Amino acid sequence: MTAFFNEMYQGQQVRAPYAALGDWMQSMPAELRSLKQAEAEQLFRRIGITFAVYGEGGDPDRLIPFDMFPRVFTAGEWSRLERGIKQRAKALNAFLVDVYGRGEIVRAGRIPGNLVYQNAAYEKAVVGIKPPKGVYSHIVGIDLVRTGPDDFFVLEDNCRTPSGVSYMLENREIMMRMFPDLFRANRIEPVDNYPEILRRTLASVAPAKCKGDPTVVILTPGHFNSAYYEHSFLADLMGVELVEGQDLFVEGEFVWMRTTEGPRRVDVIYRRIDDAFIDPLCFRPDSMLGIPGLMDVYRSGGVSICSAPGAGVADDKAVYTFVPEMVRFYLGEEPLLQNVPTWQCGKADDLAHVLDKLPELVVKEVHGSGGYGMLVGPKSSKAEIEAFRARIVADPGNYIAQPTLALSTTPTFVNEGVAPRHVDLRPYCLVGESIELVPGGLTRVALKEGSLVVNSSQGGGVKDTWVLAE
Amino acid sequence: MWLTVDHQTRYTYAQPVRAVVQSHRLTPSAFDGQRLIDWEITVSDGVMGSRFRDGAGDQIQAWTVLGPVSEIVVRVRGTVETLDLAGVLRGHRETVAPQAYLRPTDATRADQAIAALAAQVAGTAGGLEQAHALAGAVADAIAYQPGTTHSRTTAAEAMAAGQGVCQDHAHVLIAAARHLGCPARYVSGYLQAGADGQAHEAAHAWAELWLSGLGWVGFDPANRCCPDARYIRLGSGMDAPDAAPIRGIARGVSREAMDVTVAVTASQQ
Numbered sequence A: 001m002t003a004f005f006n007e008m009y010q011g012q013q014v015r016a017p018y019a020a021l022g023d024w025m026q027s028m029p030a031e032l033r034s035l036k037q038a039e040a041e042q043l044f045r046r047i048g049i050t051f052a053v054y055g056e057g058g059d060p061d062r063l064i065p066f067d068m069f070p071r072v073f074t075a076g077e078w079s080r081l082e083r084g085i086k087q088r089a090k091a092l093n094a095f096l097v098d099v100y101g102r103g104e105i106v107r108a109g110r111i112p113g114n115l116v117y118q119n120a121a122y123e124k125a126v127v128g129i130k131p132p133k134g135v136y137s138h139i140v141g142i143d144l145v146r147t148g149p150d151d152f153f154v155l156e157d158n159c160r161t162p163s164g165v166s167y168m169l170e171n172r173e174i175m176m177r178m179f180p181d182l183f184r185a186n187r188i189e190p191v192d193n194y195p196e197i198l199r200r201t202l203a204s205v206a207p208a209k210c211k212g213d214p215t216v217v218i219l220t221p222g223h224f225n226s227a228y229y230e231h232s233f234l235a236d237l238m239g240v241e242l243v244e245g246q247d248l249f250v251e252g253e254f255v256w257m258r259t260t261e262g263p264r265r266v267d268v269i270y271r272r273i274d275d276a277f278i279d280p281l282c283f284r285p286d287s288m289l290g291i292p293g294l295m296d297v298y299r300s301g302g303v304s305i306c307s308a309p310g311a312g313v314a315d316d317k318a319v320y321t322f323v324p325e326m327v328r329f330y331l332g333e334e335p336l337l338q339n340v341p342t343w344q345c346g347k348a349d350d351l352a353h354v355l356d357k358l359p360e361l362v363v364k365e366v367h368g369s370g371g372y373g374m375l376v377g378p379k380s381s382k383a384e385i386e387a388f389r390a391r392i393v394a395d396p397g398n399y400i401a402q403p404t405l406a407l408s409t410t411p412t413f414v415n416e417g418v419a420p421r422h423v424d425l426r427p428y429c430l431v432g433e434s435i436e437l438v439p440g441g442l443t444r445v446a447l448k449e450g451s452l453v454v455n456s457s458q459g460g461g462v463k464d465t466w467v468l469a470e
Numbered sequence B: 001m002w003l004t005v006d007h008q009t010r011y012t013y014a015q016p017v018r019a020v021v022q023s024h025r026l027t028p029s030a031f032d033g034q035r036l037i038d039w040e041i042t043v044s045d046g047v048m049g050s051r052f053r054d055g056a057g058d059q060i061q062a063w064t065v066l067g068p069v070s071e072i073v074v075r076v077r078g079t080v081e082t083l084d085l086a087g088v089l090r091g092h093r094e095t096v097a098p099q100a101y102l103r104p105t106d107a108t109r110a111d112q113a114i115a116a117l118a119a120q121v122a123g124t125a126g127g128l129e130q131a132h133a134l135a136g137a138v139a140d141a142i143a144y145q146p147g148t149t150h151s152r153t154t155a156a157e158a159m160a161a162g163q164g165v166c167q168d169h170a171h172v173l174i175a176a177a178r179h180l181g182c183p184a185r186y187v188s189g190y191l192q193a194g195a196d197g198q199a200h201e202a203a204h205a206w207a208e209l210w211l212s213g214l215g216w217v218g219f220d221p222a223n224r225c226c227p228d229a230r231y232i233r234l235g236s237g238m239d240a241p242d243a244a245p246i247r248g249i250a251r252g253v254s255r256e257a258m259d260v261t262v263a264v265t266a267s268q269q
Helices: A016-026 A030-047 A075-099 A113-117 A165-178 A180-185 A194-204 A228-238 A294-299 A323-331 A348-356 A382-394 B098-102 B112-122 B127-141 B155-161 B166-179
Strands: A066-073 A139-148 A151-158 A216-219 A241-243 A248-251 A254-257 A264-266 A268-271 A304-306 A361-365 A399-403 A409-414 A417-426 A428-431 A435-437 A442-446 A460-467 B002-024 B034-043 B046-053 B059-082 B184-191 B203-211 B215-219 B231-237 B246-251 B256-267
Touching (some): A016 A180, A016 A409, A066 A165, A066 A417, A075 A428, A113 B098, A165 A180, A165 A228, A194 A228, A194 A268, A228 A241, A248 A294, B127 B203, B127 B215, B184 B256
Parallel strands (some): A066 A460, A216 A241
Antiparallel strands (some): A139 A151, A361 A399, A409 A417, A417 A442, B002 B246, B034 B059, B184 B203
């Protein structure tokens, strides 16, 4: 039996970050707790935020369960994390500028060329383009797990359009409304300035052709998209227009937005649409969501697109293995955040190791997401393991394997009271003229006892994430 | 040789459309085998958009036409001085890594028949000799027969049919070359129709293969040769749709008809 790091308790001792929460927890009788839980659920429903994290799909009208027990970091813990996250975001952007430029990292033999240039997310159309401030990925969502007091691992990087930040903001909002005393008694770093920092970040990468105050918009695929709530929520908080493809058009050298006062030039587009769909003239010709001609305007410096087309090549599961190498190559530093060791079943040696150690490993499909199509060896029966073994052998290239990480636990409200449950963390790093990280993020929690799968489609919930002020 | 081009594309819409956006790759490539004498592109009622050279070295020019409009004429006229470089794309400035041209696309995916075709030459010395052998094998496998394939025919479909036009020849050659690990791409351009009747299509297409030591080298299976002074190179892409000289979209629903005339003639210096 693995010992899991409990973020609140070390034996009988309460760790420093959670000192204030022990009493709070004790002071809440069961009746009050269920009352509060019902209140929280009602607030979420009224806001209209429902089930849709990370494009997992599922019932769009289902609420994602919210756990009221906060997840807490001290200022010291956070500043270490912050340095690691910013370092990684910087390296990922340097990599993108490089592989769409001279490709020095490939020439130097530090990453195989086929992983980059033959990658489905590599966009030949943007080769040679250096976006404003040299930034391709403006919002980097880095998924982290913790295994000990100082041990954090990166599960994956999200360089395109990571979602879920609306949960970070709403979770905090609702906690403050329900437990104002907690926030008076503790000095908790605010997260509500995220929309303002995001707006500043987007404005800072306006194209050179833009003189004066840049016009920023959010481009959404529309209300049927599972993250539409988040798109409109962020547009509201930033005070920018939420637009669909049909609201924008290209004329001459620029992109314009239809408004009641006539066309208005658009300088920065925060798009929540995949590359393939943003311009039918350049990518998928059948896309109805995009803006014909957008890429020509972008490529000639008439508009900025965030994230920049082509950014996806940095967050591919195979490229992930090389991120520590990027940190060394571009920044000349040792990576502060570690990768999870990963075996590629497509390689004969790795496959042999994986098949040998299957009961101890987590095996995932290369392109899978949402916690589907994966094997958690230690949590599976012999029969399940053997069935999965057959799938791997039939198509090894489709699988990667990682050691089963002993994900940390935090106290979580359950039917019987309070019990430890496993958690992960997604902070949102903003990259523009400067690199900013709001102290907090989205904590996902596996609500099922013993479960290591935090995905909301597999019984996961969310928590407010606190960073204590010094 | 001096080649004079007159290339006209007329789009007519059954109902007027609100607007049209186009992206052109209609300017001859800048490399040692071509020198522009004069070159003019006009778009009826068009507003000139952004203009830039992309990573593959192609000159891109965007246009918009504000509607309502029911007819658009794109006309390209000009003269280019050409030089026979035996297909070698010498002095062409580009930054896309050749490896990026190894990825298959829907139109250029090698099936078993194309893989078998590639296997025929896999034993040869490699490099230039292998590329010639491959282009020859493609010419043998696909008879020139206009009207049997269409703009969306894939390499595999053309291979199965055993006939097609220059686009199909180029797609099959690209698919086979990539299958052998040789970067390959689609090139669109013009070809002067010779008096001998050997050159078939004035709006023409061929393939380029990346050969170590030589760089990009053109092969035209349709005419069993490498591009020479009769060829004008416009631009390249992963496949025909990606390398299209004109890409356009009309706003507003309407049936579109397209009529193209191309004349390429040798002119006096």
